[in-house]
Amino acid sequence: MKEGVIIKGIGGFYDVLASDNQVYRCRPRGIFRKLGITPMVGDRVRITPQSSEHEGALEEILPRKNTLIRPPVANIDNLAVVVAAEQPSPDFYMVDKLIITAERMGISVILLINKIDLAKTDVLKKMKSQYSGSGYPIFCVSGKFGQGIEELSKAMKGITTLAGQSGVGKSTIINRLNPGKKLETGKISAKIKRGRHTTRHVELLILPHGGMVVDTPGFSQLELKDVDPIELQNSYPEFDRYRHECYFNGCLHVSEPNCRVKQAVEEGNVSKERYDRYIHIMEEIKENRRNLW
Numbered sequence: 235m236k237e238g239v240i241i242k243g244i245g246g247f248y249d250v251l252a253s254d255n256q257v258y259r260c261r262p263r264g265i266f267r268k269l270g271i272t273p274m275v276g277d278r279v280r281i282t283p284q285s286s287e288h289e290g291a292l293e294e295i296l297p298r299k300n301t302l303i304r305p306p307v308a309n310i311d312n313l314a315v316v317v318a319a320e321q322p323s324p325d326f327y328m329v330d331k332l333i334i335t336a337e338r339m340g341i342s343v344i345l346l347i348n349k350i351d352l353a354k355t356d357v358l359k360k361m362k363s364q365y366s367g368s369g370y371p372i373f374c375v376s377g378k379f380g381q382g383i384e385e386l387s388k389a390m391k392g393i394t395t396l397a398g399q400s401g402v403g404k405s406t407i408i409n410r411l412n413p414g415k416k417l418e419t420g421k422i423s424a425k426i427k428r429g430r431h432t433t434r435h436v437e438l439l440i441l442p443h444g445g446m447v448v449d450t451p452g453f454s455q456l457e458l459k460d461v462d463p464i465e466l467q468n469s470y471p472e473f474d475r476y477r478h479e480c481y482f483n484g485c486l487h488v489s490e491p492n493c494r495v496k497q498a499v500e501e502g503n504v505s506k507e508r509y510d511r512y513i514h515i516m517e518e519i520k521e522n523r524r525n526l527w
C-alpha cells in the first residue's frame with residue numbers, strides 16, 4: 235500500500251499523487267459507496283497500485299483536518315488572503331472575515347499584496363501597521379511580472395487556497411506559480427458566463443517546491459453564521475497576550491470595565507483599525523444570532 239493525496243476527481247475515478255511522486259488513477263472500493271463516503275480532492279488516502287503501473291484501488295481515506303465546501307477540498311493548510319496594492323482598493327472587512335474563517339478551521343493565514351509593480355508602499359504600510367501584531371506573514375508580489383513569486387512559492391507548504399476580492403489577481407498569481415498551466419484571467423468573457431453552468435472542476439496543482447494550490451480559488455463561507463460571540467476573539471492572535479488579564483472572565487472587550495485588550499488598543503499595542511472592525515463584526519454576529527431565534 236502507498237499513501238498519497240487526491241489531486242483530482244474524474245467521473246468516479248480519483249487521481250492520487252503518491253509518496254513515490256507518481257500519479258495513480260484510482261477506483262474507490264465499493265465500501266465507500268456503501269458507507270456513503272465520497273472521496274474529496276485533498277484527501278489523504280491509502281491506495282494499492284494495480285497491475286498497470288498508473289492505476290490503483292483507493293483503500294482508505296485518512297481523517298480530514300478540515301473541509302471546504304466551495305471549492306470542495308479537504309485538508310487545507312494555508313489561506314492566502316490577497317489584496318491589491320492598487321485597484322481594487324483593499325476591503326479590510328473582507329480580509330478580517332477571511333482570517334476569522336481560516337482561524338476557525340485551523341488554517342494558517344498568509345497575507346498577500348499583489349500588483350506591487352503598480353504602486354508605492356501605501357498598502358504595505360497599512361497592512362503592516364494593522365496586521366503585524368497578529369504575526370501573519372506578509373508577502374509582496376507581482377503576479378503579472380513575477381516579483382516575489384519564488385519566495386511565496388517556497389512558503390506555500392501543503393495545500394493552499396487563495397481568496398480575496400474580484401480583480402486582486404488570484405488567477406494571475408496561480409498562473410505565475412505554476413507556469414505549466416493557464417487559467418482564465420481578466421475580463422469575464424461571454425464564454426465564461428456560459429461556463430458558469432458547467433460542472434465546477436477542482437484540481438490541486440503541484441508547485442515546483444512541492445506545495446499544492448487549488449486551481450479554483452474561492453473561499454465563500456463568509457457569513458460567520460455559527461460564530462459564538464465569545465469565540466470571536468480566538469481569531470485575533472494579537473489579543474492573546476492581553477485577554478487573560480481582563481477583569482471579567484467572559485470579557486468580550488466591548489464595553490466592559492477594566493478590559494486589558496481595550497487598554498492595549500489605547501496604548502497602541504493592538505491596532506485600532508483591527509479592533510474597531512472586531513467590534514463591528516461582533517455586532518454583526520450578534521445581529522445574525524438575533525435573527526436566528
Ligand SMILES: Nc1nc2c(ncn2[C@@H]2O[C@H](COP(=O)(O)OP(=O)(O)OP(=O)(O)O)[C@@H](O)[C@H]2O)c(=O)[nH]1
Nearest residue numbers: 349376377378399400401402403404405406419420
Ligand atoms: N499591474 C498588475 N496587474 C495585475 C497583476 N496581477 C493581476 N493583474 C491584473 O488584474 C486583473 C485581474 O486579475 P485576475 O487574476 O483575473 O484577478 P482575480 O483575483 O482572479 O479575479 P476574479 O477571478 O474575478 O476573482 C487582470 O487584468 C490582471 O492582468 C499584477 O501583479 N500587476
Ligand SMILES: [Mg+2]
Nearest residue numbers: 404405418419
Ligand atoms: Mg480569477
Ligand SMILES: [Zn+2]
Nearest residue numbers: 480485487493
Ligand atoms: Zn477585555
